[in-house]
Amino acid sequence: xxxxxxxxxxxxxxxxxxxxxxxxxxxxxxxxxxxxxxxxxxxxxxxxxxxxxxxxxxxxxxxxxxxxxxxxxxxxxxxxxxxxxxxxxxxxxxxxxxxxxxxxxxxxxxxxxxxxxxxxxxxxxxxxxxxxxxxxxxxxxxxxxxxxxxxxxxxxxxx
Amino acid sequence: xxxxxxxxxxxxxxxxxxxxxxxxxxxxxxxxxxxxxxxxxxxxxxxxxxxxxxxxxxxxxxxxxxxxxxxxxxxxxxxxxxxxxxxxxxxxxxxxxxxxxxxxxxxxxxxxxxxxxxxxxxxxxxxxxxxxxxxxxxxxxxxxxxxxxxxxxxxxxxxxxxxxx
Numbered sequence: 001x002x003x004x005x006x007x008x009x010x011x012x013x014x015x016x017x018x019x020x021x022x023x024x025x026x027x028x029x030x031x032x033x034x035x036x037x038x039x040x041x042x043x044x045x046x047x048x049x050x051x052x053x054x055x056x057x058x059x060x061x062x063x064x065x066x067x068x069x070x071x072x073x074x075x076x077x078x079x080x081x082x083x084x085x086x087x088x089x090x091x092x093x094x095x096x097x098x099x100x101x102x103x104x105x106x107x108x109x110x111x112x113x114x115x116x117x118x119x120x121x122x123x124x125x126x127x128x129x130x131x132x133x134x135x136x137x138x139x140x141x142x143x144x145x146x147x148x149x150x151x152x153x154x155x156x157x158x159x
Numbered sequence: 160x161x162x163x164x165x166x167x168x169x170x171x172x173x174x175x176x177x178x179x180x181x182x183x184x185x186x187x188x189x190x191x192x193x194x195x196x197x198x199x200x201x202x203x204x205x206x207x208x209x210x211x212x213x214x215x216x217x218x219x220x221x222x223x224x225x226x227x228x229x230x231x232x233x234x235x236x237x238x239x240x241x242x243x244x245x246x247x248x249x250x251x252x253x254x255x256x257x258x259x260x261x262x263x264x265x266x267x268x269x270x271x272x273x274x275x276x277x278x279x280x281x282x283x284x285x286x287x288x289x290x291x292x293x294x295x296x297x298x299x300x301x302x303x304x305x306x307x308x309x310x311x312x313x314x315x316x317x318x319x320x321x322x323x324x
Contacts, residue, residue, distance in 0.1 A: 042202010
């Protein structure tokens with residue numbers, strides 16, 4: 001099934017029609033998306049700042065990566081579910097929206113890239129193998145990716 | 160309060176406010192940065208709140224988490240405050256009548272009082288419960304208040320735009 005056909009189909013499901021036609025559903029789900037963003041974004045920021053060596057300096061890298069994994073991982077799941085519901089309410093519109101397309105591409109890249117870094121760091125027992133310039137570079141890339149996703153998300157409503 | 164209304168109307172027609180309101184780019188750009196600023200404040204404070212509630216980083220001292228998280232929360236707060244001020248003046252005359260905006264201002268005062276009370280009371284004896292995975296009831300109450308108030312601020316903030324439509 002092509003992406004276009006998928007967007008057609010998903011918009012015509014009961015849930016898709018409900019998301020489109022209900023007066024309050026979109027607003028409520030959008031607010032949930034923002035609440036999840038607040039927790040997720042702050043945790044992503046702290047994890048990457050720890051990788052950079054500027055936040056949580058008293059705690060080991062692996063501990064910060066492990067302890068904040070429920071927030072970054074849970075946050076991304078909550079954002080994906082609420083985001084998918086928003087998408088269902090206007091799937092054809094979003095299919096043609098360049099900001100939405102950019103956001104989705106960046107999201108897949110950031111998802112794989114960031115969680116590869118964080119999961120790997122959380123499993124490392126020796127701190128020495130983590131204290132590399134490569135990890136610092138990775139955290140800058142991750143922060144830039146998530147920042148761009150935030151701005152692209154804001155742009156969806158304006159293009 | 161007519162004097163406040165007059166002030167809002169005066170701010171509304173200043174060059175800065177008019178410039179932001181009438182530009183096709185400034186408002187959404189500032190709004191996007193405002194949202195990311197909120198994320199930095201609320202998300203970092205949530206980490207401290209969740210530690211106080213014994214959900215994450217249970218074995219780390221509370222004071223160590225607080226010391227390391229709060230500078231980033233303040234950094235996020237300054238971004239949120241400056242961008243929020245710019246957005247508020249751009250729509251000052253309509254925001255004056257906006258009930259969601261009024262509620263948000265009250266909530267912002269409350270969310271400022273919460274850590275003030277926390278730091279002046281239970282946090283003063285933090286040495287005695289620094290390593291406890293279950294913190295004193297008043298510390299947990301402050302954490303719940305913080306999470307609920309910040310969540311309400313996000314809800315009220317989003318509603319401002321829905322009410323203004």
